Amino acid sequence: MKKILxxxxxxxxxxxxxLVFNTFQLSSxxxxxxxxxxxxxxxxxxxxxxxxxxxxxxxYSEDAIPDSTAFFGFHQFLExxxxxxxxxxxxxxxxxxxxxxxxxxxxxxxKPLILMSHQDVVL
Numbered sequence: 001m002k003k004i005l006x007x008x009x010x011x012x013x014x015x016x017x018x019l020v021f022n023t024f025q026l027s028s029x030x031x032x033x034x035x036x037x038x039x040x041x042x043x044x045x046x047x048x049x050x051x052x053x054x055x056x057x058x059x060y061s062e063d064a065i066p067d068s069t070a071f072f073g074f075h076q077f078l079e080x081x082x083x084x085x086x087x088x089x090x091x092x093x094x095x096x097x098x099x100x101x102x103x104x105x106x107x108x109x110x111k112p113l114i115l116m117s118h119q120d121v122v123l
Contacts, residue, residue, distance in 0.1 A: 048081050059120040066120065071097045074119060 055074040059066055078099075079086050090102040099119070105112075 051081070052077060057120045066097060068096075071119070075099065 052074070055077065056067065056070045057074050058070070085101070088103070090104070092100040092102070094100055097119075
């Protein structure tokens with residue numbers, strides 16, 4: 001029994017020794033960051049964000065009917081606030097409240113890109 005415990009202790013010491021050795025051999029693989037340009041943002045983006053957040057687009061559950069006034073008001077706000085988006089992109093409404101914007105690229109051989117978001121708060 002003593003031999004088994006001694007062997008187990010020896011194996012444990014070897015494993016710990018290997019782990020400690022490997023730990024000290026590691027070097028950082030952190031990539032050096034590139035410098036970031038300072039981006040100037042127009043002042044109205046904060047007001048637009050504030051206005052957009054004021055619409056109570058709340059989903060209580062999948063079965064509950066959402067407040068159409070809030071969602072349609074938010075949709076109208078998006079159209080008024082971002083007119084160029086609505087001029088250039090194709091808008092498809094899905095199940096009344098969901099908005100799918102398609103921005104057709106000029107080179108169809110390129111891979112598509114998807115940007116997703118949601119307009120409701122789920123309670």
